[in-house]
Amino acid sequence: MMLLNRPKILRLLVGRRERGKEFIRASAVMGSALEEMPNDRVNGIDAVGGGVRDVYGEDSATEDQFITPWTFSVASGYTLLRNPRHNKGLAFTEKERDAHYLRGLLPPIVLSQEIQEKKFMHMLRQYQVPLQRYMAMMDLQEMNERLFYKLLIDHVEELLPVVYTPTVGEACQKYGSIFKRPQGIFISLKEKGKIQEVLKNWPERNIQVIVVTDGERILGLGDLGCQGMGIPVGKLSLYTALGGVRPSACLPITLDVGTNNEKLLNDEFYIGLRHKRATGQEYADFLFEFMSAVKQNYGERILIQFEDFANHNAFELLEKYRTTHLVFNDDIQGTASVVLAGLVASLKLLGGTLADHTFLFLGAGEAGTGIAELIALEMSKKTNAPVEEMRKKIWLVDSKGLVVRSRIESLQQFKKPWAHEHKPVKTLLEAVQAIKPTVLIGTSGVGRTFTQDVIEAMASFNKKPLILALSNPTSQSECTAEEAYTWSKGRAIFASGSPFDPVEHDGKVFVPGQANNAYIFPGFGLGLIMCGAIRVHDDMLLAASEALAAQVTDEHFAKGLIYPPFKDIRKISSHIAANVAAKAYELGLASRLPQPRDLVKYAESCMYSPMYRFYR
Template identity: 85%
Template sequence: MFAGTQETNQRLFYKLLVDNVEELLPIVYTPVVGEACQKYGSIFKRPQGLFISLKEKGKILEVLKNWPEKSIQVIVVTDGERILGLGDLGCQGMGIPVGKLALYTALGGVRPSACLPITIDVGTNNEKLLNDEFYIGLRQKRATGQEYSELLHEFMTAVKQNYGEKVLIQFEDFANHNAFELLAKYGTTHLVFNDDIQGTASVVLAGVVAALKLIGGTLADHTFLFLGAGEAGTGIAELIALETSKQTKTPIEETRKKIWLVDSKGLIVSSRKHSLQHFKKPWAHEHEPVDTLLEAVKVIKPTVLVGSSGVGKTFTKEVIEALSSINEKPLILALSNPTSQSECTAEEAYQWSEGRAIFASGSPFDPIEYKGKVYYSGQANNAYIFPGFGLGLVISGAIRVHDDMLLAASEALAKLVTEENYEKGLIYPPFSDIRTISANIAAGVAAKAYELGLATRLPRPENLVKYAQSCMYSPVYRNYR
């Protein structure tokens, strides 16, 4: 019913969402959005975004011109191949761009009319969907190779032609091989951002930087172990290495050495280099092979454990007990979404670490009582970063995304964690302050865009936080009396 309000009374929808963000965020986004995508065909009433299929090859510019709004600032696009931890949902993945853009408006203040959700339908390899009478997409196996890249290239060219240089194109839930390739290919010619790689990295780095107040030391003092070496895992690892490199003025090749990744075949080590995908190769360090996560915890002795595997229940009792025996205050980040795919629950993290863990997760968990004490867990949700990040690009008229902007976003978020939050064991500020958080992140990102000469909106406003707030859409009802 609430989601239906978005179509019938847009202002009311955003008013409700802005005023009750903590309560309604799980409904608009994870975990409910995952279920909505799984059932999208059977609950479909009318398209909320633009579907572009293989059949429109050669006519994509015409299709874009059919969208009624002409002034678009942010596009979120998916091809539905890797929706959350749920896999290939084909064009039923439209729920993700729609949900993300609702948050761009509610949390980042980007005007709803300036947001465009797009799903590129190139087929699906999900047999269940291909045989489902209610599936709304092309009933064929996924297009790959040249056919796929030509369609995407036509799309990227048409977007720039129709909306100009300053439209932000956010890639969402593409499979690993395409996600890295698209970001590398178009990062130098378009304003592009991949939330799975860059947004996740930025929000996790902010949490780690904030957590240093509780676990002690600097970034360079810590050893990181990741379970999962896909878009999220390698993206986070690279941004942590980049920030550590900037802080210590050491080459990034050196700072990567304190970050270890485990994939489905075990610890990523140099003897595996020949068989690794290109994005895993920088993490293949000198070490004898290690088969399991538990074994890796015992030999690497990490201070921070990060889960980005998309597989639930992988931080077992043995793993967390081993981590807790090494560290007084282990930092555990179970990032996979939705809740069913979380590497462990908040309750498991606190119980198995005897209440010593600092814990944050991708999906929300209620406060936990353990031995008479209440433990609150933070949510390392990309919704902290991408709405403010996008707003910062929009208000500065940025034409490219630079890694330093991601670092600026992390820094701005980490600074907003208060003493009161720390006392509760939280490493993120409460979502109830999200519009203030977004304005601060937008200001940090915009400042970096001006500093790097990537901003086109001149002259630079004096107070960027105030300017960001003044640009934010607010769903207020006019007073006629």
């Protein structure tokens, strides 16, 4: 008895006279097939465009339009129960247990996926320690992939803080102690000269998105070296759950070039190289070999997302490879896009246009300058004024004070465009009092820096001060939601990077928004993949921001929200993907032709479904 690996594998192109003809169902030809299929998935060609829809309900619309048929058998019995992609646990039917030699290997009860989901959530809620919940979810992902994603999709608002920020930060800190099995590829300096061979050790060949880190700047926690793997793993689980990219197309990678974290170097449980970080030419050569090997292995359209690289490398890598690879830096571009979306949406509450406002950043690193540049680009686009002119409405404060012209010689290159004429200012409070911004944005990675004096100063000259405390995890947030609402006397519009509970102030309940990158990157990635984009253009980021801002309704504004709730994230992601793909087609950067007529419906048809398959 043969159980097929993925419904994708079952797709047999029996005959095609011209584009647009139906694929013939493969179940009549092949011995082992799916027993039940949704009726709207029978046709191989997408009804709303020219792309392929998956005959069996698996997420094939993100794949090439024409696939050479092949088969792959998976052993039954005990081995099947140890295969997370196919294992259904107690949901295997009586018929399936007979057909696949599962009798006696499972208790006699048959449970539906819905009951399994209810049971696991009940168990998960018994844990009091967030890291225990994280580990339970990771164990489930390694045991039953579809149930893991069904839980994450159905309970996204509850589980997002478990599998990602803020719990993933603690998981990375303790990764050496909790590490059980590989969830991605670790490429260290030991593999220099043979990275392409190492990539081939990964069992999947049709990879569409890679999230890669070198672990030097994990969230606001600093250099965690090889233990930064928790970030790519977490990000890619969100690519699937929130953006619908199939799990088998996702590859987490950690580049281990050493660590400067003395605590880790002396930790007997540390799992990475025990020496200082490689720098300079050695680092550059290693990255070049990696980028070349990825492109050679997976092709021109492989999306490479840089994650948690230190500032001095992040900007350089993005600038170096953006013209030769499909690359995206979530810390620079994803953060910028999600913040811009919140700013565009907040205009309904603040009034005016973006160009009417003044922005002050605490933090002038990759996140802060990335956000600032995208705001300037959007203002330039809307006003037809030069970007250089729009930058003058944006001010940055770093560890030495306000970034001003008199400091230009000592500034890093990426800060220089933001050095405006002004007398030197040392503190954030003095900067707020001098600049009088309407929007205060924190990307400093330092907790409790938006003090009571700072918030009260913002409230003294703004009817509705917009306060964005974006640093992660929660301990590094510039202020809490309660502090922002209390110190502004309930007048602040607040959003943060990490989640905060609703706050009651003077009899009114405020629901803080979360400017989480998870709003943007899953849909953004899906949009790039489904149109076959070959490069990322800044206009695509603007398109993503506009799509997210458009999802904020009057009902959300009434609660003070500038972001829609995460429970609607798949719908949000489909709109973001459609906008991004449309912009790629407009710019001539899309390679999958012809363009589907309805990009939103096409994006929805691309999305991975976590529902169990029925096997014969």
